Amino acid sequence: MTGIIQYGAGNIFSVITCFERAGEKVSVVHNPCILKKVDRLILPGVGAFDSGMRYLKKIHLYDAIKNEAKKGKPILGICLGLQMFFEKSEEGNLDGLAVLQGCVKRFPQDMNLPVPHMGWNTVNSCGKSKILNRISRRAFFYFAHSFYPVPDDGNIVSGTTTYGIRFASVVEKDNIIGVQFHPEKSAENGMILIQNFLKI
Amino acid sequence: MLAKRIIPCLDIKDGRVVKGVHFENLKDAGDPVAHAQYYSDENADELVFLDISATIEKRKTIKSLVRNVASSISIPFTVGGGIGSINDIFVLLESGADKVSINTCAVKNPEIIYQGAKKFGSQCIVVAIDAKRLRKKTWHVHIDSGKLPTDIDVRDWAKRVEDLGAGEILLTSIDADGTLKGYDVELTRCITETVRIPVIASGGAGSLEHLYDALSRGNASAVLLASLLHYRILTIKQIKKFLSMKKIPVRM
Numbered sequence: 001m002t003g004i005i006q007y008g009a010g011n012i013f014s015v016i017t018c019f020e021r022a023g024e025k026v027s028v029v030h031n032p033c034i035l036k037k038v039d040r041l042i043l044p045g046v047g048a049f050d051s052g053m054r055y056l057k058k059i060h061l062y063d064a065i066k067n068e069a070k071k072g073k074p075i076l077g078i079c080l081g082l083q084m085f086f087e088k089s090e091e092g093n094l095d096g097l098a099v100l101q102g103c104v105k106r107f108p109q110d111m112n113l114p115v116p117h118m119g120w121n122t123v124n125s126c127g128k129s130k131i132l133n134r135i136s137r138r139a140f141f142y143f144a145h146s147f148y149p150v151p152d153d154g155n156i157v158s159g160t161t162t163y164g165i166r167f168a169s170v171v172e173k174d175n176i177i178g179v180q181f182h183p184e185k186s187a188e189n190g191m192i193l194i195q196n197f198l199k200i
Numbered sequence: 201m202l203a204k205r206i207i208p209c210l211d212i213k214d215g216r217v218v219k220g221v222h223f224e225n226l227k228d229a230g231d232p233v234a235h236a237q238y239y240s241d242e243n244a245d246e247l248v249f250l251d252i253s254a255t256i257e258k259r260k261t262i263k264s265l266v267r268n269v270a271s272s273i274s275i276p277f278t279v280g281g282g283i284g285s286i287n288d289i290f291v292l293l294e295s296g297a298d299k300v301s302i303n304t305c306a307v308k309n310p311e312i313i314y315q316g317a318k319k320f321g322s323q324c325i326v327v328a329i330d331a332k333r334l335r336k337k338t339w340h341v342h343i344d345s346g347k348l349p350t351d352i353d354v355r356d357w358a359k360r361v362e363d364l365g366a367g368e369i370l371l372t373s374i375d376a377d378g379t380l381k382g383y384d385v386e387l388t389r390c391i392t393e394t395v396r397i398p399v400i401a402s403g404g405a406g407s408l409e410h411l412y413d414a415l416s417r418g419n420a421s422a423v424l425l426a427s428l429l430h431y432r433i434l435t436i437k438q439i440k441k442f443l444s445m446k447k448i449p450v451r452m
Contacts, residue, residue: 010320013296017271047321080321113202114398114421116323116367120203120245120451140203140451142276144298144323144367163202185276185298187240 002198003029003038005065005081007055010046015078018184022194032064040197041068045079045182049104049147050092052084062097069099074175074200076131079145082171082178091147099176102151111164116146121161123169123181129158131177132170133196139189141169141181148180175200203451204415204443205245205422206436207400208429210235212281213253215261233268239429240273242436245451247273248301248370248424251281252345258282263295270296278326280370289316293324301370303328304343307350307357310364317365326400327361328370329354331387339373339387346374354387355394362395369399370424376404380427383410388418400424408434408442415448 002024004015012028019026019042029035043065046052056062069075077085086096089104096104107115120140125132132139148167151157159170161180169180177197183190210217216230228234236247249269251262266279279292280301289300289312306313306327316325330346331339331354339354358369371391373384381404388401398421401414405428414420428434440450 009290009293010324011270011293011296011298013267013270013294014274014298017296018274021274047319051319114392114396116397117202118323118368118398119205119421122201143202144276146322182276185274187274190274 001025001027001038002040002042003027003034004042004044005029005035005061007059007061008047008052012044012046014184015042015044018190018194022191022198024198029061030059032060035061035064035068040074040200041065041076043075043077043081043084045081047080048091049080049083049089049096050094052080053092053094053096056084066097066099069097069176072175074197075177076197077178078184079180079182082180083147083149085176085178086149086151089147100151100156100171100173100178101153102149104147104149106147107164113164116144117163118144121163121181123159123161125159125170127158129170129172130200131172131179131193131196132159135189135192140186141179141183141189142185143181145180149178201449203245203449204420205400206439206450207246207248207422207424208239208244208436209248209250209402209424209426211426212249212251212262212265214255214257215265218252232265233272236269236273236277239436240275243440243451244275244436245422246275247277249277249279250301251279254282259288259291263291266292266295266297280326280328286312286315286319289320293320299324299326299368301326301328303330306361307341307343307352310360313361313364313366317367322365322367325366326368326370327366328372329357329361330372330374332374333384333387337386337390339390342374355390358391358395362397366397368397369395370402371399372402373404377402378427379404380406382406383414383418383423385413385418388414388420392419398422406433408439411439412443412446412448415443416446
């Protein structure tokens with residue numbers, strides 16, 4: 001069973017539906033008890049960095065998520081969910097989960113492109129990726145974000161996307177996987193990615 | 201490279217698709233889910249549903265519509281029409297909408313943009329602006345489905361909604377809307393030069409060249425289409441093929 005962590009207001013229905021369509025049983029996680037029971041976890045992308053972190057602490061999931069990640073439970077962060085894996089974000093003042101080393105930055109003001117980065121962009125897979133398995137090398141995924149992750153360790157980057165700058169759009173470190181785009185909104189490619197995650 | 205988006209817009213009344221949409225290959229021409237699926241299969245990049253019903257039951261029907269659409273397609277969609285409060289936004293997003301489009305309410309109470317963006321994130325707050333040309337290079341904002349003029353300059357308003365946290369602007373030219381004579385590209389360009397958030401051009405598309413114009417000269421991030429697609433004057437495939445030939449990045 002896959003647990004989808006609910007920590008803020010927004011559309012998690014699409015994520016739930018997507019996993020159900022992949023034939024997976026889904027449970028909405030809002031306390032540490034359910035968190036421990038599920039086989040894998042999704043940290044979806046809704047709201048803003050600080051309010052998300054604050055809410056995770058309030059419902060006692062901050063340490064619980066870190067523990068489960070450390071124990072090796074597969075966890076997929078989507079959009080803001082991925083950003084919360086890191087130590088810090090320019091979007092807020094609070095600490096992230098710090099299960100990955102690095103920070104989250106805002107797209108530069110001077111790149112002369114609209115921000116948020118909104119719409120379908122290509123992901124270039126680099127090297128060995130479990131999560132991008134069976135997905136073509138320059139496949140389109142749906143993005144909607146103003147911030148992007150900057151991991152300390154370049155080796156965890158398994159996909160990059162270019163929007164003014166080139167940034168890490170897919171990171172994989174053992175059981176911890178993050179995607180800056182929304183697989184649940186990315187038609188067939190998103191579905192393959194979710195099926196890949198279910199195999200990890 | 202970020203693709204320019206092609207976005208079909210469907211008008212919804214009492215939970216059904218309206219306004220001359222007649223697809224022969226759809227069993228039920230009024231079923232929003234069937235339309236959503238059709239366009240999603242056609243490779244539409246996003247969808248917009250505009251609820252034009254004015255009944256008391258409205259909230260309930262739109263909620264179940266959003267849920268049904270979200271269960272059947274996996275591309276992003278926006279819902280607009282009569283949103284008047286943060287709670288309205290919450291209900292739609294919770295039901296499975298990715299974005300909401302606010303128009304009249306944003307003009308009357310701009311604070312809703314700020315509150316909405318803070319609570320749900322800028323990426324899901326679209327501000328729809330209906331603009332009417334007053335004279336050369338000057339447009340005023342209209343509200344109440346374009347019926348009621350205000351004295352707000354469209355540039356000032358666009359800048360303001362960006363500052364308040366809107367993630368995107370859906371810009372409709374009232375003058376061009378429904379004419380099939382082309383977008384008001386001057387308006388589109390004027391706004392894309394004013395703000396840094398994505399702008400969706402709407403109103404007036406009648407040919408492939410019009411779309412190219414709005415995306416290239418107008419520098420719009422996306423184009424919204426209604427009649428052109430609904431009447432099968434063009435298909436999304438044709439549009440994307442043409443744009444791609446003209447070196448506009450699209451998702452094929």
